[in-house]
Amino acid sequence: xxxSITLRVNYSETDQMGVVYHANYLIWFDRARTELMRxxxxxxxxxxQQGVYLAVSEVRVRYRxxxxxxxLVQVRCWVRELASRRVTFGYAVERAGTGELLATGQTSLVxxxxxxxxxxxxxxxxxxxxxxxxxxxx
Amino acid sequence: xxxSITLRVNYSETDQMGVVYHANYLIWFDRARTELMRxxxxxxxxxxQQGVYLAVSEVRVRYRxxxxxxxLVQVRCWVRELASRRVTFGYAVERAGTGELLATGQTSLVxxxxxxxxxxxxxxxxxxxxxxxxxxxx
Amino acid sequence: xxxSITLRVNYSETDQMGVVYHANYLIWFDRARTELMRxxxxxxxxxxQQGVYLAVSEVRVRYRxxxxxxxLVQVRCWVRELASRRVTFGYAVERAGTGELLATGQTSLVxxxxxxxxxxxxxxxxxxxxxxxxxxxx
Amino acid sequence: xxxSITLRVNYSETDQMGVVYHANYLIWFDRARTELMRxxxxxxxxxxQQGVYLAVSEVRVRYRxxxxxxxLVQVRCWVRELASRRVTFGYAVERAGTGELLATGQTSLVxxxxxxxxxxxxxxxxxxxxxxxxxxxx
Numbered sequence: 370x371x372x373s374i375t376l377r378v379n380y381s382e383t384d385q386m387g388v389v390y391h392a393n394y395l396i397w398f399d400r401a402r403t404e405l406m407r408x409x410x411x412x413x414x415x416x417x418q419q420g421v422y423l424a425v426s427e428v429r430v431r432y433r434x435x436x437x438x439x440x441l442v443q444v445r446c447w448v449r450e451l452a453s454r455r456v457t458f459g460y461a462v463e464r465a466g467t468g469e470l471l472a473t474g475q476t477s478l479v480x481x482x483x484x485x486x487x488x489x490x491x492x493x494x495x496x497x498x499x500x501x502x503x504x505x506x507x
Numbered sequence: 508x509x510x511s512i513t514l515r516v517n518y519s520e521t522d523q524m525g526v527v528y529h530a531n532y533l534i535w536f537d538r539a540r541t542e543l544m545r546x547x548x549x550x551x552x553x554x555x556q557q558g559v560y561l562a563v564s565e566v567r568v569r570y571r572x573x574x575x576x577x578x579l580v581q582v583r584c585w586v587r588e589l590a591s592r593r594v595t596f597g598y599a600v601e602r603a604g605t606g607e608l609l610a611t612g613q614t615s616l617v618x619x620x621x622x623x624x625x626x627x628x629x630x631x632x633x634x635x636x637x638x639x640x641x642x643x644x645x
Numbered sequence: 646x647x648x649s650i651t652l653r654v655n656y657s658e659t660d661q662m663g664v665v666y667h668a669n670y671l672i673w674f675d676r677a678r679t680e681l682m683r684x685x686x687x688x689x690x691x692x693x694q695q696g697v698y699l700a701v702s703e704v705r706v707r708y709r710x711x712x713x714x715x716x717l718v719q720v721r722c723w724v725r726e727l728a729s730r731r732v733t734f735g736y737a738v739e740r741a742g743t744g745e746l747l748a749t750g751q752t753s754l755v756x757x758x759x760x761x762x763x764x765x766x767x768x769x770x771x772x773x774x775x776x777x778x779x780x781x782x783x
Numbered sequence: 784x785x786x787s788i789t790l791r792v793n794y795s796e797t798d799q800m801g802v803v804y805h806a807n808y809l810i811w812f813d814r815a816r817t818e819l820m821r822x823x824x825x826x827x828x829x830x831x832q833q834g835v836y837l838a839v840s841e842v843r844v845r846y847r848x849x850x851x852x853x854x855l856v857q858v859r860c861w862v863r864e865l866a867s868r869r870v871t872f873g874y875a876v877e878r879a880g881t882g883e884l885l886a887t888g889q890t891s892l893v894x895x896x897x898x899x900x901x902x903x904x905x906x907x908x909x910x911x912x913x914x915x916x917x918x919x920x921x
Contacts, residue, residue, distance in 0.1 A: 377676075377679075379672065379675055379676050379679065380522055380523070380528070380675055380679070380689075381522065381528050381530060381672045381675055383522050383523035384518055384519065384521050384522065384523065385518070385521040385522070385523065385524075385525045385526075385576055386523075386836055386838065387523045388523075388838075388899075390518070390519050391809060391839040391842065392519060392806045392807075392809035392810055392813075393806075395805060395806035395809065396655065396657045396806055399655055399656055399657055399806075400653075400655050403653075403655065403656070403715075412715060413656075413715070414714060414715040422800055424800065424802075424846070424849075425805040425846055426845070426846050427843075427844065427845050427846065428805065428842065428843065428844045428846075429841075429842065429843050430841065430842045431840070431841050432838070432839055432840050432841065432842075435838075435899065438523055438690060439679075439688060439689070439690040485802075485849065515814075515817075517810065517813055517814050517817065518813055518817070518827075519810045519813055524698055524700065526700075526761075529671060529701040529704065530668045530669075530671035530672055530675075531668075533667060533668035533671065534668055534793065534795045537668075537793055537794055537795055538791075538793050541791075541793065541794070541853075550853060551794075551853070552852060552853040560662060562662065562664075562708070562711075563667040563708055564707070564708050565705075565706065565707050565708065566667065566704065566705065566706045566708075567703075567704065567705045568703065568704045569702070569703050570700070570701055570702050570703065570704075573700075573761065576828060577817075577826060577827070577828040623664075623711065656798055656799070656804070657798065657804050657806060659798050659799040660794055660795065660797050660798065660799065661794070661797035661798065661799065661800075661801045661802075661852055662799075663799045664799075666794070666795050668795060714799055
């Protein structure tokens with residue numbers, strides 16, 4: 370499964386170079402990941418209510434072209450890898466309309482208890498997070 | 508007591524107009540308020556550990572001149588008003604060096620329990636938060 | 646005209662109190678204001694391309710109930726007041742579904758040239774920004 | 784040269800997991816990089832005034848332990864690699880006092896003209912940015 374969200378670049382996301390400040394892409398990744406989980410049938414909110422927290426343990430982003438104010442941007446998200454206590458998501462950020470690739474990236478998240486100790490991903494979560502081959506080079 | 512912090516404008520705080528995006532001033536206010544409380548002898552962190560939460564209930568800001576990238580900015584903070592369940596802080600943002608007034612504002616915070624219900628400010632907190640006359644017009 | 650956007654609260658917008666950090670409402674206001682302008686037929690992006698910049702000169706927010714992670718939130722926006730060099734927008738933030746009022750506010754913006762000096766709002770902009778009575782108490 | 788900044792975690796940087804939201808580390812990296820450049824004798828602000836823009840082209844972060852509200856955090860920054868049109872900075876985020884390693888990372892920046900086309904780093908900039916061996920594993 371590949372999930373996709375479309376978002377409009379807001380003024381608050383730009384910097385004085387006239388482009389989207391790079392840290393905002395991590396927030397876009399988060400929003401896309403949240404929707405991917407929702408589409409699998411389990412929201413991240415429910416997961417926390419079940420006592421399972423996913424904390425970001427690693428991030429990589431490659432910025433390829435600038436997103437600008439008022440651009441419509443599409444963020445695709447998928448599961449790259451799944452281990453017993455860790456899941457890695459991949460992302461592709463594209464300009465809506467043209468499909469121009471703006472950025473790619475990945476984030477790894479580890480499964481934590483409410484006390485912030487590592488724990489196995491629950492079986493029903495593992496069943497939902499099916500890794501697929503990357504649709505674009507990261 | 509008037510507390511003061513000095514901060515350097517970071518690139519992430521600018522927008523494509525080449526100035527500090529207006530929402531960031533609320534974060535500067537928060538940082539100044541945190542230091543004011545620390546200087547009274549009670550950190551906000553300790554207050555939360557005692558089960559008292561201060562939630563922002565009202566904000567007002569007047570923007571007078573733009574702060575820019577790499578500017579050194581001074582934020583002064585003081586207690587304006589104190590009631591049994593509410594405290595109002597005042598703020599003045601000035602360019603360090605010249606003293607040019609960039610913004611003024613105020614935030615009111617209400618006292619909440621961990622369950623997010625209104626509660627009286629503890630007596631030892633009231634004793635520390637002494638209102639003073641505004642040093643600048645807000 | 647009253648414009649309305651619906652947004653999903655992202656994890657990045659929460660704080661350790663488990664609610665949306667208060668400064669984020671200003672960003673929501675910005676997003677709602679941008680869509681209001683787009684619906685009038687003139688995007689803010691085009692306005693900047695015509696050499697007119699709108700800078701926030703005053704903000705007021707009253708926080709009434711907390712927005713939480715993954716909530717769907719509706720932000721309504723309208724023009725409150727219009728003067729030759731200044732326009733004031735009003736906002737109401739409500740929980741989608743229940744309509745519970747979460748916050749209200751207003752922002753005033755002044756018209757600037759590219760050199761950041763005050764200027765009159767162009768006639769074609771004034772024609773589009775029609776003030777209406779507040780639909781809710783601010 | 785290794786530059787170091789110390790910062791206090793603000794409430795705005797926390798999320799509902801009670802830790803610093805991961806995207807904020809990129810902002811801390813930016814602040815540390817800015818100070819490193821200032822210490823070499825050339826501020827990034829001056830570089831932009833000379834028509835040279837550094838845009839982030841790649842980011843990697845490994846999160847090792849959580850930073851929390853009101854923590855004092857030290858961010859060290861150094862130059863890892865230097866090429867004709869690209870410079871890579873390394874970062875180590877540590878809890879002040881204990882020295883506990885919270886995160887490591889790197890960002891690569893490419894040199895752009897005002898028109899956002901790739902350009903060589905000016906010779907006087909290359910002279911200032913001396914790569915050193917990593918003081919910690921990234």
